[in-house]
Structure formats: structure tokens, C-alpha cells
Amino acid sequence: MVYFRYTRNRNSRDHGRANWPQTRLPRSFSLNVLPTPPEGRQMSASQPARTFSWHNLGDLQLGRPNLGPMAPVMAYRLMQFSLWDALIGELGLEKANDLFRRAGNMAGRELCQNLLDKELPISEFIAQLQKVLKEQLIGLMRMESVDLETMQFTMTIAEDLDCSGLPCTSEIVCQYDEGFIAGIFEEYTGKIFHVMETDCWASGARVCRFSAKVIGDTGL
Ligand SMILES: [Zn+2]
Numbered sequence: 348m349v350y351f352r353y354t355r356n357r358n359s360r361d362h363g364r365a366n367w368p369q370t371r372l373p374r375s376f377s378l379n380v381l382p383t384p385p386e387g388r389q390m391s392a393s394q395p396a397r398t399f400s401w402h403n404l405g406d407l408q409l410g411r412p413n414l415g416p417m418a419p420v421m422a423y424r425l426m427q428f429s430l431w432d433a434l435i436g437e438l439g440l441e442k443a444n445d446l447f448r449r450a451g452n453m454a455g456r457e458l459c460q461n462l463l464d465k466e467l468p469i470s471e472f473i474a475q476l477q478k479v480l481k482e483q484l485i486g487l488m489r490m491e492s493v494d495l496e497t498m499q500f501t502m503t504i505a506e507d508l509d510c511s512g513l514p515c516t517s518e519i520v521c522q523y524d525e526g527f528i529a530g531i532f533e534e535y536t537g538k539i540f541h542v543m544e545t546d547c548w549a550s551g552a553r554v555c556r557f558s559a560k561v562i563g564d565t566g567l
Pocket residue numbers: 507510519520521544546547548549554555
């Protein structure tokens with residue numbers, strides 16, 4: 348049995364890290380790579396300046412004619428949790444989680460722009476999102492409640508790509524998903540969303556549950 352993340356216990360997380368040789372740390376990563384907000388505009392965790400785009404994913408048909416576009420969850424989690432741990436080692440847990448939310452937000456916005464129809468009414472948009480998340484093997488989404496007046500909703504994702512099957516640490520670990528969901532709905536609505544995971548496989552639940560609400564306008 349192989350686990351792909353260290354314990355997130357703060358006391359044990361720093362174990363031995365101070366003695367790591369420099370080569371264990373990301374060589375090119377620095378705070379300088381963080382996007383700079385446009386002048387006169389505050390950048391929130393859910394509204395990053397963007398340089399990443401769908402184009403960065405490349406031409407998978409050209410590049411992987413034999414292997415195809417899919418890869419094992421193991422490969423995804425190897426990258427995800429090793430990167431997360433490297434960021435925590437360099438910047439601390441809170442900053443690393445914030446960066447994961449920002450990255451998820453960019454991904455969600457790009458996914459919405461490229462795989463979803465933003466012109467659909469909300470109920471059809473949600474149905475399409477559900478279908479795409481299943482097709483892309485990201486998770487099985489179910490909307491538990493939607494309040495269109497207050498723009499608040501609760502949704503679950505079963506068999507979540509990020510966390511399903513992880514050891515139980517009594518914590519939520521899907522910060523990337525929080526940003527991802529916010530990014531999708533920000534792109535769709537033009538509003539800024541705050542998304543919080545309230546249940547997670549890693550916290551002992553068997554689905555991830557997210558509550559989302561609008562907190563402002565994107566100015567788009
Ligand atoms: Zn989760």
C-alpha cells in the first residue's frame with residue numbers, strides 16, 4: 348500500500364525538513380512567479396491574474412498517439428501531493444493551500460471556457476458540468492441545493508480525483524477543488540465565489556461536500 352502524501356500534522360510536517368539539502372527544494376520556484384494584480388485592482392484568492400490557458404495543455408492527439416489522453420490517478424496524485432509538500436516546505440501550509448486554490452481557480456475557468464457552454468441556463472449548465480466531470484474522470488458530482496436568489500449552493504463530488512481513498516486525517520484536503528469549483532462558476536456567472544469544502548474523504552466522509560456563495564463581482 349502506497350500513500351501519496353505525508354501527514355499534515357503541523358508538528359510532524361517540519362520533521363527533518365530544516366536539514367533537507369537545497370536540491371530537495373524546487374529550484375526555480377520563488378514568490379516572484381506569483382501573478383501581479385493589475386494596478387488599482389485587488390487580487391483575491393479566487394481571482395488571480397492569469398497567464399495559464401487551455402493552450403498550455405498541448406495537442407494530446409499529436410503527442411500521445413499510442414498512450415492517449417488518460418493517465419492513472421496515481422500519476423496525478425504523485426504530482427499533486429509532491430508539489431503540495433514542496434510548496435508547504437517552502438512557504439508553509441496556509442500559503443501552499445492558497446496557491447492550490449489559485450491554481451484550481453485558473454483550471455476551473457479554463458475548463459469552463461473550453462468544455463462548457465456558458466450560454467446555457469443554470470440547470471442545463473449544471474447538468475453539462477456534471478457530465479463533463481464524469482467524462483473526464485474528475486468525479487461524480489451531485490447538486491444538493493441551489494438557491495438562485497442568494498446564489499448559494501451545496502454540491503458533493505464522489506470518487507473525487509484528489510482525495511477519494513486517502514488515509515483519514517480528520518482534515519479536508521481539496522483546496523484545489525475549492526478553487527476549481529469557484530473558477531467554473533465565476534467564469535459562468537461573472538461573480539466572485541467563495542467555495543469551502545465541508546466534508547472530505549480525508550476527513551472521514553465518503554464524498555466531498557462543497558458549499559459555495561457569491562461574494563462579489565468580477566468586473567467582467
Ligand atoms: Zn475532498
